[in-house]
Amino acid sequence: MNQPKRVLIVGAVAGGASCAARLRRLDEQAEIVLFDRGPFASFANCGLPYYVGGVIEDERQLLLASPDLFRQRFNIEVRTRNEVAAIDRSRCEIEARDLATGRLYRERYDALVLSPGATPLRPQVPGVDLPGIFALRTIPDSRDIREWIQTRRPARAVVVGAGLIGLEMTENLVRRGLQVTVVERLPQVMPALDPEMAEPVSRRLETNRVALHLDDAVSAFEADPNGALRVTTHSGRSFAADLVILAAGTRPESDLAKAAGLEVGSSGGIRVDESMRTSDPRIWAVGDAVEVRDLVTGQWRLVPLAGPAQRQARVAVDSICGREARFRGAQGTMVCGFFGLTVALTGATEKDLRGAGISDYQAVYLHPGSHAGYYPGAKPLHMKLIFRRGDGRILGAQAVGEEGVEKRIDVLAVAIQKQATVFDLEECELCYAPQYGAAKDPVNLAGMVAANVLRGDVQLAPWEELPQTVALLVDVRDPDEFAAGHIDGAVNVPLGELRRRIGELPREREIWVYCELGQRSYYAVRFLRQNGFQVRNLSGGYQTYWGWYP
Numbered sequence: 001m002n003q004p005k006r007v008l009i010v011g012a013v014a015g016g017a018s019c020a021a022r023l024r025r026l027d028e029q030a031e032i033v034l035f036d037r038g039p040f041a042s043f044a045n046c047g048l049p050y051y052v053g054g055v056i057e058d059e060r061q062l063l064l065a066s067p068d069l070f071r072q073r074f075n076i077e078v079r080t081r082n083e084v085a086a087i088d089r090s091r092c093e094i095e096a097r098d099l100a101t102g103r104l105y106r107e108r109y110d111a112l113v114l115s116p117g118a119t120p121l122r123p124q125v126p127g128v129d130l131p132g133i134f135a136l137r138t139i140p141d142s143r144d145i146r147e148w149i150q151t152r153r154p155a156r157a158v159v160v161g162a163g164l165i166g167l168e169m170t171e172n173l174v175r176r177g178l179q180v181t182v183v184e185r186l187p188q189v190m191p192a193l194d195p196e197m198a199e200p201v202s203r204r205l206e207t208n209r210v211a212l213h214l215d216d217a218v219s220a221f222e223a224d225p226n227g228a229l230r231v232t233t234h235s236g237r238s239f240a241a242d243l244v245i246l247a248a249g250t251r252p253e254s255d256l257a258k259a260a261g262l263e264v265g266s267s268g269g270i271r272v273d274e275s276m277r278t279s280d281p282r283i284w285a286v287g288d289a290v291e292v293r294d295l296v297t298g299q300w301r302l303v304p305l306a307g308p309a310q311r312q313a314r315v316a317v318d319s320i321c322g323r324e325a326r327f328r329g330a331q332g333t334m335v336c337g338f339f340g341l342t343v344a345l346t347g348a349t350e351k352d353l354r355g356a357g358i359s360d361y362q363a364v365y366l367h368p369g370s371h372a373g374y375y376p377g378a379k380p381l382h383m384k385l386i387f388r389r390g391d392g393r394i395l396g397a398q399a400v401g402e403e404g405v406e407k408r409i410d411v412l413a414v415a416i417q418k419q420a421t422v423f424d425l426e427e428c429e430l431c432y433a434p435q436y437g438a439a440k441d442p443v444n445l446a447g448m449v450a451a452n453v454l455r456g457d458v459q460l461a462p463w464e465e466l467p468q469t470v471a472l473l474v475d476v477r478d479p480d481e482f483a484a485g486h487i488d489g490a491v492n493v494p495l496g497e498l499r500r501r502i503g504e505l506p507r508e509r510e511i512w513v514y515c516e517l518g519q520r521s522y523y524a525v526r527f528l529r530q531n532g533f534q535v536r537n538l539s540g541g542y543q544t545y546w547g548w549y550p
């Protein structure tokens, strides 16, 4: 009889716990040991901001599976408070340290899986280790923050970083009654978005009395004699704070792999092949610690999200068990919400495409309702769809709104993975009843708007060239809408008057048309083109203008 396979797993949370559970499903004989340096296995890191904010009240709700459950239900051994300190690849052994006793010991493996996650980045500035400054990664971190809030009763917080975790923490600190200042090094919030799509997020933060300081980075932390903190930034600003949250991104935990001589990519993530195997054939790696191929750009990148970690775990275990398995790559599909706003994206942004040297793409904007306008309660959805000019293949999508955001992005995520085109989106048959969507769903609409461009029915004017354009700007909204605000230099010719006033428009000069959302201007473009004018549409209309020129 074959010896049972001995599989050791470093990291017992998202990727590691999933590996262990699937391995047991595939191999009843395998000996499986999970190691985690922390006190818990399999907890919900994604819930931590909500535990700090009190939305999740009981810490036990964050615990998805205990070591006891792993043992009883799956015959899997979990060693919490045990850190894997080294990998001896020549002997197929790891060296682990029992953090309770300090004892060092070795364990043999037939297969080793690394799922050690990522570490929060701590800005290398004076005072970063002062009391009252926290990062959030583990249950103990969230406990420490809760305890600080309960015992110190802080009134003012500074959150460093305006990405997913920073903004979730911001909302939860506001929920706790704190006055929050967010400091972000980049000139936009939610760096995963293109800047114009991040604008509604900034506005929502400001309307919730969050002070936002973009394009500025923390340069020092100081504590005054009574313990209050002072946060100074490179621009010379200074903020008083009773609590600071560091949410400036993460770095893959690849030190163990590096020390063992495993290949690590330029992003700092462990390099793996499509079966999640590292440069050592007996070692696999998954989750935040690895770099993976971007499904759209083909470049190596870090995608520190729970979904890819889970899928990678499945692939790694299949591969360990000799099954054919291939990780297709990641597309960075993510969603987050704060102050009633949902933000989601999938695939490449324009920033990503430019960074990858890809220029054969086009973006369209649209602002449909979350469901049929005649049914009460529809909320605007701000969407951006990016597609390849050559063949219409969908490359990326971003959406912001109060309702129906994630549903559309999820559909588009599948479309991207299946290499669908904007023409496929036109044809998508999606569910519709007035309270849920529209007979022409925003996903269909996005496809139609994009397909109109590819079929040559409409030419788009580039938003970024608006300040320099010599084209005549024509606002086809109604006079009251024009009076309430318009693009500088635009003339108002409402759509309903266009036929009658066609003689006022120049034939020798290009015309750029816009309306509020892009729909009336599309009619105007079609009318003017068929009458021989050189005309382009400003995609997404005045609503998009606000994103570009806040």
Ligand SMILES: Cc1cc2nc3c(=O)[nH]c(=O)nc-3n(C[C@H](O)[C@H](O)[C@H](O)COP(=O)(O)OP(=O)(O)OC[C@H]3O[C@@H](n4cnc5c(N)ncnc54)[C@H](O)[C@@H]3O)c2cc1C
Binding pocket: 010, 011, 012, 013, 014, 015, 016, 035, 036, 037, 038, 045, 046, 047, 048, 049, 082, 083, 084, 085, 115, 116, 117, 118, 136, 137, 138, 165, 253, 256, 286, 287, 288, 289, 303, 304, 305, 306, 307, 309, 335
């Ligand atoms: C506050 C927060 C909110 C998040 N929200 C979302 C969200 O909404 N959506 C989403 O998709 N993703 C979210 N994420 C990211 C998601 O949690 C991670 O992508 C996912 O947990 C990665 O899984 P992993 O197994 O790679 O790492 P982890 O789940 O972090 O597990 C790694 C474990 O390995 C242990 N470890 C590391 N080195 C060693 C060692 N040498 N020896 C022993 N143990 C070791 C660590 O202690 C840790 O417990 C969030 C993360 C955080 C922190």
